[in-house]
Amino acid sequence: MSEFMRPIPFKELMEWCRNEYKSQNTIFGIHKDKFYRNEKGTYITTVLGDKMGSAVGPAAGPQSQLAQNIIASYLTGARFMEIKTVQIMDGEEIQNAVARPCIFAEDECYNCEWSTELTVQQAFEEYTKAYFAIQVLAKELGLADYKDFAYNMSVGYDLAGIKSEKVDNYIEGLKDASNTPIFKECKEYLSDNLNNYIKFGSSDLEAISPNICQSITLSTLHGCPADEIEKISHYLLTEKKLNTFVKCNPTMLGYDYVRKTLDSMGFDYISFTDHHFKNDLQYDDAIEMFKRLTETSKKEGLAFGLKITNTCPVDTKRNELPSEEMYMSGRSLYPLSISLAAKLSNEFKGQLPIAYSGGADGLNIRDLFKTGIQPITVATTILKPGGYNRFKQLAEETEDLLTPEYKGIDYQALNKYAEEVKSNPVNNKLYREKVASRKTDKELGLTDCYQAPCKDGGCPINQQIPEYLKLVAEGRYEDAIKVIANDNTAPTILGQICSHHCQEYCTRVDYEKTLQIRDMKLIAADNAQEKLISEIKPSDIKSNSKVAVIGAGPSGVAAASYLRRNGMNVVVFEKLAKPYGIVSHVIPRFRISDEQINRDFKIAEAQGVEFRFNTEVTDSYEELKKEYDYIVVATGAWKNGAAPVKEGAENTIDALDFLWKMRMEGGMDLGKKVAVVGAGDVAMDCSRLSKRQLGVEEVTLVYRRTESYMPATQEEVEDVKADNITILELTAPVSYDGKVLKCEKMKLGDWDASGRKSVEGTGEFIELEVDTVIGATGAKVDTSAFEANGLNLDERGRVKVLESRESSVENVYVIGDCKAGASTIVKGMADAKFAAMDILAKEGLGNDFTQFDFPEYDEVIYERRGVLQRPLEGKEEGLRCLKCDQICEICTEVCPNRANVAIEIEGFKTPHQIVHIDGMCNECGNCAVFCPTAGKPYKDKITVFWTEEDFIDSTNVGFLRINEDTFKVRLENGNIIEHKLGDGQLSYTLTRFLETLLEDYEYYWAPTGVAK
Known part of the structure; x- marks a missing residue:
């Protein structure tokens, strides 16, 4: 394929719109239910003099480059069109200069393209075609009773280029297009084809003004000298007679401010030097310039204002795009843009008009608009799932705030809001949780490619998540628990403490916040699991073969449950006195209670699984095979992890030993000050449990990297913070003598192959007075039984297994934490499922894993697309599901x-x-x-x-x-x-x-x- 875009001639453009709408009720993929009309009848008159039916639109970027893009924007609610920037470099020259791919909007957005990729003449034609098309569609579809939108052109990057013949013709053409070939072509086509339209008539056609645009925004590249910016602005005001806005770069805030702000909000991985901060327009120079230009605009009877902000240049360090430098926008630009807007507004006491772009979305646009900032344009939010459909929410959120008279900016309110933005957790990088890419490893086929990534990529046991979310939301708990228990042998445990990999893949991550899937599971379990258990009857034994499961932890119980319910004779051997291993003996009770654990155990009991507790298997696997045809080893990872310090390890306590003592032996004396070394979920448990102990006054979590690299789920980290536990980042323990924990201060180094920053010592040391040091650096596996029984191990000492989890010894399977080290409960359950299905297949038995089907009308699914929504309370949260298992697109x-x-x-x-x-x-x-x-x-x-x-x-x-x-x-x-x-x-x-x-x-x- 080619990166060259082919503009659609006006005739075909209009026939495309008409025919698609007639046959599909869509126009360029936008469903008529997402078309926007301002039903309140409110409108806004901008400082530029434009009357508009909404205050939002596309920023000068990818959504305002082609005619169809501008049409899609308008249909969904955009009324202020910042058409994409033109400059003297255009067409094939700029296409060859732009690396591909050129946009990376996984969370915050990066791009390495800047101006239209069309020629300047093509751009003019696209904008003119869209200008006509919008007015026809608005009347024909009943979206507006007047011309309720406005264009704002954008040019760059130096005065010589702007004065060039082709850019000058572009500017003059948009000011008055009456004599241009494309204006005449559009008008002639419509005149000849008025019979195609019912509401749009000849009077409407004649009312279309050739004065397409009377305002302009100057978009200058980073490093453009101050005097050049002023010369261009002066030229646009005095010679081109255009209402003029100037884009301001976030570099005006200064390197230290930007670096500190991003670091404090979790964007510390974004890399840049002070180069642009030194070479871009300086703040003090800008203020004086803006004062002079304001006076010039008054003399000319025109408007002058600022556009906040341009993108922020950053370095490419994680292979985001194939360029050395890229431009940052979206969520990470938001605190910078609003801070610059507030700072500049202070200087002018709210009297300098400010248009805004920089991280606006459906959840913050109302607060932004209330400060007096207008209009507001977006790019990043509509690059994400939902796309142009997100405009409708943007327009509706501000509809009742539109006023016909521009009143300036409430700069005091803007100041307050700018501070709130930086402190509000929802704007922190980690609010999205530690999610990099939602992409799974599933191949993209030519057909039938849709999938629910929460279950197909995120859930190790492929729970049918959208199905049970729908049932929970409807209050159909008995149906929901049947769907859950189909794949999940521990609904309550996984509803309470599952690491919820599914939530990392939820499409809602790309909207606002992952859907709280785990909570929905627990609601179903709390309401219907006891009834489910009461209805379970043991299956008939369908095979003469017997299975021995060694270990009654979550993986062992799961394997036994899957096998027994499908007709196998299973015996589980457990050396402890009760089931569920780590869950019941180590995880703190404030995380999960004995009652909750026992509720899941009742499922396996009701199914007829035989458990032999207080029974340690000491026989060899060969000896065991004399009675059992298959052996499933699920003995967990109980061996202490690496010492948390290089010197004085004997003075520390391992996390598993500590947690066992606290849950099983009534506790231990920790003293007043406790330090926990590590950053996984176990470290979080140790920290929170320590803080709850009598006599403990202070708990410190010590970690050698920064919070964003912590392996613990962000939810667990937030719980630690809520317990007022100190998190000491970039700190590596060195020694502990029983009283003083000596640590080296670390710093983040260069990016490594894994996409993380390396960590290195600074040579600076600190000493912490602590009474107890707990090492939570990860449990290890005791492989002695594997070695004694001749199972093949890899170079790291892990047992080698097939995809079925069968080891090198026939019919001996290894599952759960003992397979490759401490992992998650649900991954262990997935191991159990693989092993069980392989054993059943060997025995010629089918399995009872059912695919449930609860169809829903497409219209209901599409209604949820493009609408941002914070998590809801209780079962209503299920209503946020986007039904990716039925429609992806x-x-x-x-x-x-x-x-x-x-x-x-x-x-x-x-x-x-x-x-x-x-x-x-x-x-x-x-x-x-x-x-x-x-x-x-x-x-x-x-x-x-x-x-x-x-x-x-x-x-x-x-x-x-x-x-x-x-x-x-x-x-x-x-x-x-x-x-x-x-x-x-x-x-x-x-x-x-x-x-x-x-x-x-x-x-x-x-x-x-x-x-x-």
């Missing part, structure tokens, strides 16, 4: 250019299939970032090509139309053929796709006269 939502489309097609697992429109793609890579599979939709999906050049330049499976019934086709195997309809050369898949595209989606094919 994320690649269609996040594509700024609308190049990925969903078509309805029969003959496949799901009627919704994805097609890629090559001519609308510039290989920004955004769909690849957010696709929950390991694939890249813009490369892996069946593709419609518009030009021979693009077809040749691609490796995508897809079609190039040669004439009415002949196509050039790249097949699934990569071969290229010429196909004539009906010749039988295509596979069933390609045949059905081509037939459907021709019958129902004719407008996707190469528009006549498409620009080459």
Whole structure:
């Protein structure tokens, strides 16, 4: 494929809109239910003099580059269009200068593109086409009774370029387009085709003003001299007679302020030097300049203001993009942008108009708008799942605040709000939890690619999460617990203390906050598990073979449960007096009670599993096999971890020993001051439990890295903070003599291959007076039994197993923590499931793992898309589920250019299939970032090509139309053929796709006269 975008001629653009709406009730993928109309009748008159039906719109960026992008923005609620920046470098020259992919919006956003990738003339034509199209659609669809939107053009980056003929023609053309060929073409087409429209008539056409735009924003590159910025602004005001805004860079805040702010909010990994801070416009110079330009604007009878903010230049250190430097925006820019807005507003006592962009979204835009900042534009939030649909919430959130008269900025309120932004936990990086990518390792197929990443990638036992979330939300707890118990043998334990890997993959992570899946599971267990247990009847024994499970921890109980309920005879041997190992003997009671643990044990008991407690297996596996056909070893990881100090380890206590004593032996004397070394969930447990002990006054958690690198779930870290436990970051213990813990201060070094910063000593030491040091550095596995029984181990001393968890000794399986070291309960349960299914298959037995199906209308699913929402209370939280198991289509939502489309097609697992429109793609890579599979939709999906050049330049499976019934086709195997309809050369898949595209989606094919 090619990164070259092919603008759609106006005729085809309008026919596309009309035909798609007629057949699909959508326009460029935007469903009519997401169309926005200001029902309150409020409006805003900006300082620029524009009357608009909402105060929001796309920032000058990917969403305002092509005509279809601007149309999609308008349909969903955008009314202030910051059309993408133009400059003297354009077209092929800039396309070749931009690295691909060029956008990485996984959380905060980075980009390495800056201006339109079209020629300046093409950009002008795109903006003009969209200008006409919006006014036609607004009237025809009943979205507005007047021209309720405005354009704001953007230019850069030096005065010479802005004065060049092509940029000057662009500016003058937008000021008055009446004599331009594209304006005449659009008007002529509409005049000749008014019969296609019901509400839009000749009077509406004549009312379309050729004065497309009377305002401009100066976007200067970092490092542009102050006098150059002022010369350009003065030129735009005095010679071009345009209302003028100037973009301000966050570098005006100074290196120290920006570095400290980002560090304090969890963005300490973002790397940059003070280079741009020294070379960009300096704050004091800016203030004097803005004062002079304000006076100039008054003399000219024009408006002058600021646009807060431009992106922040940072270094590429983690392979985010294929460039040495990139531009940061979104969530991490938010505290910087609002701080700069407040600082500048103070200088001018709220009288200098400020337009805003920099991390606005559906959850903060109302508070932003209340300060008087307007209009507000966005880019990052609409690059994420939900895409353009997010505009509707943005518009609705501010609808009742719109006023017809601009009143300036309440700078005191803005000051207060700027401080709140920095202190509010929801704006901290770690509010999103420690989630890097939601992408799973699942291959992206040509068809049927949708998946619920929470269960297919995030849950080791593939619990049917969307299904039970729906049931819990509806209060159908008995149905929900049946779905949960289908895969999960410990619903209460995993509802209480599961490490919830599923939540790391939840699509809601890319909205605002992961859905609280674990909590929903516990609600179902609390309400219906006892009834489920009462209805369990032991299954008949279906095999003469017997299974011995060694260890009654979570993994052992799970294996026994899976096997027994499917007809196997199982005996579990446990050397302790009760089941669930670490859970029942080590994890603190404030985390989980004996009653909760016992509720899960009742499931296995009711199923007929035989348990032999206080029974340690000392026989060899060979001896055991005389009575048992299969052996499942689930003995856990009980060996003490590495010493927390280099010297004086004998004076410390291991975490497992400490936790055992506290839960099983009535506790121990800790003294007044306790230090816990480590940063996993066990370290968090030790810290919180220590703080609860009588006589303990102070607990310190000591960790050699920073909080963002802690292996503990962020939820556990927040609980530690809530208990007023001190977290001592970048501190490595060295020695402990029973009274003083000596530590070396550490610092983060360069990025390593894992994407983390390395850590190195500073040579500076501190001493902590503590009475007890607890080492929580990870438990180890006692492998002596494996060695004695001849099981093969790897170079790290871990037992070697197949995917089925079978060891090198036939019919001996190793599962849970003893397999590869301390891990999570649910991963151990997954081991048990693999082993059980393998044993059942060997015995010729089926299994009872059922796929539940609870269909829901697509309309209900689509309603939730694009709406940001904080976690809800109780069972209502399930209503935040986006039903990814039924509809994904994320690649269609996040594509700024609308190049990925969903078509309805029969003959496949799901009627919704994805097609890629090559001519609308510039290989920004955004769909690849957010696709929950390991694939890249813009490369892996069946593709419609518009030009021979693009077809040749691609490796995508897809079609190039040669004439009415002949196509050039790249097949699934990569071969290229010429196909004539009906010749039988295509596979069933390609045949059905081509037939459907021709019958129902004719407008996707190469528009006549498409620009080459």
